[in-house]
Amino acid sequence: AATDEGDAPAPSTGPVPRTRAELAATGVIGTVPLTRREVHQADEAARVGRVHATERVRTPGADVTLASKRLGEIDDTRESPDLLTADRLLDPRQIARPEPEGLWQQLVYSVSRHRINLGDGRRARARKDLDRRIGAPLAGEARFVPVLSRKGGVGKTTVTSLLGMALADARDDRVIAVDANPDRGTLADRVGRANGRTVRDLVRAHDEVEGYSDVSSIVARDSTRLDVLASDSDPRVSEAFSDEDYRRVADVAAHYYSIVLTDTGTGIVHSVMEATLELADSLVVVAGLSVDEARLASETLTWLETNGYAERVRGAVVVLNNARPGVPLVRESELEAHFRSRVRAVIRMPYDSHVAAGSAIAFRDLQPATRQAARELAAAVVEGLRTPAAVA
Structure with a gap:
């Protein structure tokens, strides 16, 4: 067999086909490699031919080869980009x-x-x-928290204001307090920035609200960023504020706020209470520091338990509000022990002359103990909202 210059003849185990017919009979297309160089080239061509599912994608300026792999060939030690966290990469010493x-x-x-x-x-x-407890995120829909009391003068509106201010001051999302008192409510007076718009205006604008700017033109906002929706100042009009009206207000508020507080007014069976309790995710019950006020608050819990809200009562927060100066005649420790046997948390709200004046409340001007109690109340409410109980 002929060879290229400098190449030795390739080993052969049998007769080499020489005619075209003999070559066709071997099933080989082309010529038969007869030298070491040709054998090496044939081996290289065979190796390339065994690479499966190889494509060449021509891109401007470069050729990129994409090769598929079988399941067993995938490298399971590869890390995903989300593992490149700041805690892992940043040197704490720097x-x-x-x-x-x-x-x-x-x-x-x-x-x-x-x-x-x-x-x-x-x-x-x-x-x-x-701050972290109050500011904990609340995923999902808006949360509704009514503030209840069966007796007037125990500070329900004050507690609603303080709770809303503590929440708005520490949270990044929006908080609103709605005055749903069927009588003349004073919630907006505690904010001190009333704009003349009321809950009635939001009821009328229900179908026309297209964004938060429409709502912000109706509510009043204080320095902590708490929005307040005032009740009607005319008792003859406010009596018409119905269960359906509250649902329309709640429907708008749920679109633009994370927490909706409701000052429910005195009593528990008035026209708005059914919708208020139905939408409630948590409850705050205010008790005064006297025998009859504490007893009415406890009876409120009993009424709720017997009317289908037993789980809500177990997750509720009771506020022992001291609305009078001096040392109360009742023993607060006994009251706290009683209510702790029925609800999830009990918060003591101390007397504050700034609050007792009945004028607008400036959260930063409160006594440190009052501000601390309001913040503890806010933390207790948020913790209850993060682990809500199902209505029985």
Whole structure:
């Protein structure tokens, strides 16, 4: 057999076909490799031919080869992009910690020229933890929280205002307080920025509301970003505020707010209460610090339990509101023990002359103890909303 210059003849195990007929009989297309170079080239061509499902995609300036793989050939050790988190990648030694809060902590931080950071003091940690509890996200639909009382003068409207301000001050989403008192309500007076628009205006505009700007022109807003929807000032008109009217207001509020508080007015069987309780995700019951006021609050819980809201009662929050100066005649510890046996949480709201004046409430001007109690109430309400109980 003839060979190229410098190549040795390839080994052969039998007679080599020489005629075209003999080559066709072998089933080989082309020529038979007779040299080492031809054998190597044939082996390389066979190896390339065994690569399955190979495509060449021609892109401008480059050729990209896409090769499919069988299931067993996939590399299971590959990481997805979501594993590249800041906690994993950032070196904590290179990240500047925020300036600590607390007298001793700030002193050490300043003297060490910012090299020693002891972290926040106990009070600062407690405040920030309460902020996190109040500001915890609420996924899904708007939550409705009515504030109830069967007796006037126990501070229900005040508690609604303080709760709304504490929520709005610490949360990033929107909070609204609706005055659903069938009589002349005073919720808007506690905000101090009444604009003359009332719940009746929102009922009329129900079908025309297209965005939050339409709602914001009706509600009043205070410095904490709490929106308040006032009740009608004319008792003859406000008596017409019905169960259906409340549902129309609630339908609009649910589109633009995460938490909807409702000042329900005195009593529990008035015209708006049915819709209020039906939509409620959690309950706040206000009790005064006297024997008859505490008993009425407890009877309110009993009425709710016997009318299909037993689970709501177990998840409710009772506020022991001290609306009078001085030491109360009743023992608060006994009241708290009684209500804790029936509801999820009990909050004591101390007397505050700024609140007792009956004028507009400025959340920042409250006594520290009052502001702390309002924030604890807000945290308790949010925690109840994050783990709601089903209506029995």
